[in-house]
Amino acid sequence: MAGAASAAAERKVTIRVLLVEDEEIHRVLARALMKAVGGVELDEAGNGAEAVRRVREGGAYDLILADRQMPVMDGHEATRQIRALGVTTPIVGLSSDSLAADVDAFIKAGADDFTPKPLSKEKLNHILAKFNLA
Amino acid sequence: MDAANQLTALLNNMFATGLLDEQFQQLQMLQDPSAPDFVSEVVTLFCQDGERIIGELAKLLEKPTVDFDRVDAFVHQLKGSSASVGAQKVKNTCVQFREVCQLKSRDGCLKTLDLVRTEFYDLRGKFQTMLQLEKHIQGFK
Numbered sequence: 001m002a003g004a005a006s007a008a009a010e011r012k013v014t015i016r017v018l019l020v021e022d023e024e025i026h027r028v029l030a031r032a033l034m035k036a037v038g039g040v041e042l043d044e045a046g047n048g049a050e051a052v053r054r055v056r057e058g059g060a061y062d063l064i065l066a067d068r069q070m071p072v073m074d075g076h077e078a079t080r081q082i083r084a085l086g087v088t089t090p091i092v093g094l095s096s097d098s099l100a101a102d103v104d105a106f107i108k109a110g111a112d113d114f115t116p117k118p119l120s121k122e123k124l125n126h127i128l129a130k131f132n133l134a
Numbered sequence: 135m136d137a138a139n140q141l142t143a144l145l146n147n148m149f150a151t152g153l154l155d156e157q158f159q160q161l162q163m164l165q166d167p168s169a170p171d172f173v174s175e176v177v178t179l180f181c182q183d184g185e186r187i188i189g190e191l192a193k194l195l196e197k198p199t200v201d202f203d204r205v206d207a208f209v210h211q212l213k214g215s216s217a218s219v220g221a222q223k224v225k226n227t228c229v230q231f232r233e234v235c236q237l238k239s240r241d242g243c244l245k246t247l248d249l250v251r252t253e254f255y256d257l258r259g260k261f262q263t264m265l266q267l268e269k270h271i272q273g274f275k
Contacts, residue, residue, distance in 0.1 A: 025180060025215050028176055028179060029176065032169060096217050118218040
């Protein structure tokens with residue numbers, strides 16, 4: 001994670017990211033990537049329902065990264081419910097299925113963007129830049 | 135050949151034979167003194183996920199009526215886990231597996247399960263050797 005400290009120092013403001021992901025391997029990878037990018041305070045929800053609850057209870061996030069397939073509530077439904085709360089925080093859908101139909105389904109649910117899994121430093125930097133969070 | 139050279143040769147072989155792809159290099163780049171066991175942690179999670187999912191798939195495909203949606207959901211999980219660790223061959227076989235699953239072919243699924251099982255255990259064995267070599271090298275530092 002060379003340069004993580006300098007990257008964090010370069011970003012003047014810490015951003016808050018909510019990761020909605022049920023599988024540990026993806027969470028471990030995302031944590032390492034956020035640390036490498038620097039300046040990110042990461043919060044995690046293990047399924048869509050937990051994510052909706054956190055947002056409803058006032059979690060002020062700068063970015064939400066949501067997996068599609070999860071137990072209890074999937075990423076599409078979570079996105080719909082978060083949007084129904086009037087929340088305009090950028091939501092980026094994540095899935096290892098990245099056909100046009102998979103992307104479209106997330107966008108229709110209310111996501112702003114979609115990134116195929118696995119998440120990488122390059123993809124994360126692209127997302128942060130796209131939403132002026134870099 | 136010393137342990138460091140053995141490790142380099144093993145990893146080169148894993149890349150050359152398509153077992154691993156560039157995602158594994160991403161993991162290696164994320165490992166540093168503040169997270170010295172990061173690669174080992176991800177590899178261990180992948181090995182645990184794979185063993186569990188392959189077991190679940192075998193059970194589902196033994197049932198008189200196969201729930202292909204559940205089969206597909208487990209294969210999707212294995213595909214995601216493989217992609218995260220850079221297990222290219224296993225991931226590609228998972229893609230084939232899901233295509234067979236869409237055809238609702240039990241025989242096709244069983245054959246593809248055999249293939250994914252062979253590839254997974256081959257990779258797991260090599261990952262275990264890799265971790266042992268790394269441990270050995272660390273012991274001498």
